[in-house]
Ligand SMILES: O=C(O)c1ccc[n+]([C@@H]2O[C@H](COP(=O)([O-])O)[C@@H](O)[C@H]2O)c1
């Protein structure tokens with residue numbers, strides 16, 4: 513379909529759609545859920561953050577008793593020009609190899625998706641090594657890799673638009689399938705360098721405050737990675753006050769696609785469960801572009817990558833789990849998903865004090 517006769521706002525060209533505000537949350541449903549929580553047969557607050565999850569989801573789904581039975585996982589994969597600078601413990605061809613492993617069911621996210629009953633799709637945004645066609649893999653290659661962010665912008669404005677649009681298109685597919693919760697995962701050797709640079713750029717922090725070992729860099733590698741990120745921040749300094757320009761200069765195709773997906777989720781009213789370090793950097797970019805986007809996000813877990821804490825603080829949210837995970841792929845979000853489902857089931861299925869004939873807490877005189 514040509515852009516001129518398309519009804520898809522993302523196909524109209526440009527990235528202005530990203531700056532439109534998020535959908536409003538339903539404060540009446542939120543109040544009703546808070547009230548219901550207060551009537552369930554437990555001391556008030558005794559289910560801790562499981563109560564908060566049900567209340568947030570009630571506000572997002574616009575009903576007193578929300579439900580998240582159907583999750584959708586989009587894994588966005590791409591290679592990074594900066595990998596040539598020796599900033600990862602693994603070789604670049606692992607990106608393509610892991611896409612194939614995800615398709616054949618051997619990756620952590622493959623097992624998790626199957627076990628939580630989620631639909632999963634793999635989106636290849638461009639890898640240096642070839643990826644054999646497979647029904648689960650969507651070929652959306654933008655380029656074999658981004659350019660080296662230490663030497664110039666990682667991607668062109670047109671490539672940024674394509675990547676953001678791929679994220680929005682994934683959310684369209686999730687919604688069409690009836691998904692109630694969206695998970696973005698990623699795979700890309702070198703992408704902790706891009707995510708660290710992007711987050712540092714957006715937060716105005718030096719690399720030293722955010723950089724970490726990623727897949728397991730040694731001390732010398734970490735020193736190299738930190739210096740490279742600082743050099744990239746200095747090179748692109750004038751661009752960093754504009755989140756779209758920061759994303760183009762320092763991001764990756766999969767990071768931009770995740771940002772586009774989070775924005776589309778927020779604008780179209782689909783709750784997103786954000787995974788680890790790279791996903792959170794994309795979520796931060798999404799929040800800077802789209803007013804209100806943070807309302808539609810839950811943070812699944814605290815990544816072991818040290819810079820995650822700074823991003824989490826900027827997002828103003830608390831991760832649900834802290835399992836020392838640092839895999840990516842959407843794995844932490846998939847691991848947290850059953851908790852969301854349980855939180856909704858408790859909220860919907862527990863008896864109230866009145867229903868069960870249980871005496872309520874004595875009122876203070
Ligand atoms: O999401 C995280 O918390 C996370 C933390 C560290 C590494 N990763 C994964 O490891 C890869 C990037 O690591 P690196 O060292 O190559 O930059 C990429 O495929 C990510 O999915 C993911």
Ligand SMILES: Cc1cc2nc[nH]c2cc1C
Nearest residue numbers: 602606699727839840841
């Ligand atoms: C093997 C491997 C699997 C991954 N999954 C996400 N990032 C990864 C990085 C490596 C190296």
